[in-house]
Structures are given as structure tokens and as C-alpha cells.
Amino acid sequence: MPQVLALAAPNATAPLARAFIPRRDLKPDDVEIDILYCGICHSDLHTARNEWAVWPTTYPCVPGHEIVGRVSRVGSAVNSHKVGDPVAVGCMVDSCQTCESCRMGLEQYCDNGQTIFTYNSPDPHGTAPTTYGGYSQAITVHQKFVLRVPPNLDLAATAPLLCAGITLYSPLRHWNAGPGKKVGIVGLGGLGHMGVKFSAAMGAHTVLFTTSENKIADAKRLGADQVVLSKNRAQMLAHNRSFDLIIDTVSAAHNLDNYLSLLRRDGTLVLVGAPDTPHPSPTVFNLLIPRRSIAGSGIGGIAETQQMLDFCARKNIVSDIELIRTDQINEAYDRLVKADVKYRFVMDMKTLN
Ligand code: NAP
Numbered sequence: 001m002p003q004v005l006a007l008a009a010p011n012a013t014a015p016l017a018r019a020f021i022p023r024r025d026l027k028p029d030d031v032e033i034d035i036l037y038c039g040i041c042h043s044d045l046h047t048a049r050n051e052w053a054v055w056p057t058t059y060p061c062v063p064g065h066e067i068v069g070r071v072s073r074v075g076s077a078v079n080s081h082k083v084g085d086p087v088a089v090g091c092m093v094d095s096c097q098t099c100e101s102c103r104m105g106l107e108q109y110c111d112n113g114q115t116i117f118t119y120n121s122p123d124p125h126g127t128a129p130t131t132y133g134g135y136s137q138a139i140t141v142h143q144k145f146v147l148r149v150p151p152n153l154d155l156a157a158t159a160p161l162l163c164a165g166i167t168l169y170s171p172l173r174h175w176n177a178g179p180g181k182k183v184g185i186v187g188l189g190g191l192g193h194m195g196v197k198f199s200a201a202m203g204a205h206t207v208l209f210t211t212s213e214n215k216i217a218d219a220k221r222l223g224a225d226q227v228v229l230s231k232n233r234a235q236m237l238a239h240n241r242s243f244d245l246i247i248d249t250v251s252a253a254h255n256l257d258n259y260l261s262l263l264r265r266d267g268t269l270v271l272v273g274a275p276d277t278p279h280p281s282p283t284v285f286n287l288l289i290p291r292r293s294i295a296g297s298g299i300g301g302i303a304e305t306q307q308m309l310d311f312c313a314r315k316n317i318v319s320d321i322e323l324i325r326t327d328q329i330n331e332a333y334d335r336l337v338k339a340d341v342k343y344r345f346v347m348d349m350k351t352l353n
């Protein structure tokens, strides 16, 4: 089995450090990818620090699910990618591929519970106890889970589309964001800034909610029609009962009633942020009158992720990134906790050598 260099968390409290990890020998349907860039998602940090009780971390843990690279080898049955192609891998590397959800292109919701996430999932190939992600030099993935990167997209700034991008694109499409709709995005981090870009590009009236006063100008530059400081009660009340859809990307527990009361009749609050502790339960009356919903959404399927990349190519959309070296990873994590990133860290994986 090939060994490759990676950045691994040895336990929940130690910094990430360089380590060698195994990758499986190439199988007929496999694509081997030389990783060029990997984005840093807040989920990487939640996992590296074992913050999610519902999904405990197995160590060593190699995070990373915003992967862009070039194909270095292909198995004998691979027909969709060839050596040298720019390609990408997101949050999943396999699923049962036979259940109704998988057949509908919703592999992240595999009915058999066999979605294999890019890291911290049981490794069905037995290469290691768990899957290892993109904080590494190379990865080997079944061809069906490898995306094509359109040629006009900047490779480093494309990496965050594979998680932050699709996680906002999918609910915006599912809940029909578009002209005539008023859409709110809560939190201007990695996910939130893609939400603002996509909602605006889809033609919805887009409002960004932030706790950070210093992000107001950026939010407008990214496409928000209006920006609301969520700690300012008067600014919040001015939007009472007016939203069709609000997508909440916040990584920490907070009061949901503040957002529920801004939804119009039949409006939906979609939670995509995944805090380590539960949100306080919202007031039921805020749901009853006027018939509002709270929903959740997880990443997006493979076909929709390709559709999103092609949409980005047509609309000239990529992520706003801070490109860093791999030895800056621990500092980047500390800044992520402080909501101090504009708006996604991406590692230049060549600096791992
Ligand atoms: P991020 O870049 O750290 O952004 C989170 C943003 O939330 C911050 O920039 C900040 O925005 C706001 N925020 C943070 N702490 C807050 C607090 N205590 N109160 C209010 N606002 C706060 O994180 P991310 O990578 O976008 O990920 C966001 C969350 O989504 C994480 O929990 C992650 O695990 C989860 N996630 C879910 C999915 C899914 O499939 N559903 C996929 C990927 C990630 P402002 O400064 O503008 O207030």
C-alpha cells in the first residue's frame, strides 16, 4: 500500500502534525489524485477536537473534505477521468449506490446508512480503521465520487465549493431561492459567504445576518442586498414576518426564535450549522403562527455537486480564500474559532513536502 504524508490530529487536544498514512492499492474503479489544495471547514475542527458527541472521532484523524487536485493514475475500468485532469472530492467517497436515495443522487442520505464520509467514517476497504481526508498529498477515490473541475475556475478558490459551496447551493435550490424570494443567510463564514454569493446569483433578495460589524462592507461586496447586525434588536424587528427562507450556518448554539419570527407564513428556517451543543428549544408558538417550519440540510449529492461546479463556471463564482501553508494549520484553527477568516482558509498542499 502506498504511504503518503498527511496532517493528522493524534488526539482531541494535541495540535495537528505531519504523519504518514496508507492509501489503498488502485482498484479498477479508482482514481488516484495528487492533492493540490484543501479547504479548512469548521467541521474539520469539530472533528479533530472530538466536539460532536453524536459522531465521535477515531484517532489519528486526518480531516479535509474540500479537495482539489490532478489525476495521477486511473484504474482499468475508469472512463470518466483521465491522467492530468483537474478534479475534486468533497465530503463523501462512497455509498451503497443501490438504495432509493443513492439512485436519486442523494448519496449523503443513503437509506442503508452506508454513506462513507471522506474522513472519520469506517473504511470499507480496510486500509485503516477510518477514512483519511484531504490534509494529505494524495487520495484514492471511486470514480463516481470524483468531480470534474471546469477549466475556467481557479483551482485553490474552487476547493471550498466542495463543502461550503454545495452545503448552501443544495438548500437554496431545494427551497426554490430565486427572483421574488427573500432569503436570509445567518453567519458570514465559509458556508455563509457562499450562501450570499449563490442566493444573489440565483436572483433572490439576499439579507446577511452577522454578529461581526467589520463584515458589513464585505457582505455587500459579496452580493447581499441588505446586512443586519443580529445583536441589534431594532434592525432585526424591521424584518419581522418577511422572509421566505433563512439558512443558518452558525457553528455555535444560539436562540432560534430571533430568526423564526422573521419568517413569513409558510417560511422555512434551514439549519446547516452543526454546533457541538443543542440550540435552546424554540417557542412552539413561533412555529404555529404563521405555519413556519424548521428544517435541516446536509451537504449535497454528487450529481448536484457537479451541477453546482458547472453553475459556478457559468457565473464566475469561486470562494474568497486565504491561501496558507500546511504548517499554519493550527493557527488557522484558532482563528476559525474566533470567526476571523475571510472567508475560507485553503492550504497549499505542496507545502507539506
Ligand atoms: P465558519 O467559517 O467558522 O463560520 C461560522 C460563522 O458563524 C462565523 O463566521 C460567524 O459569523 C458565526 N458565528 C460563529 N460563532 C458564533 C456565535 N457564537 N454566535 C453567533 N454567530 C457565530 O464555519 P463554517 O465552515 O462556515 O461552518 C459552519 C457550521 O456548519 C459548522 O458547525 C460546520 O460544522 C457546519 N457544516 C455543516 C454542513 C452540513 O452539511 N450541514 C456542512 C459543512 C459545515 P459572523 O461573524 O458573520 O457572525
Ligand code: ZN
Pocket: 041, 042, 043, 044, 065, 163, 164
Ligand atoms: Zn465541510
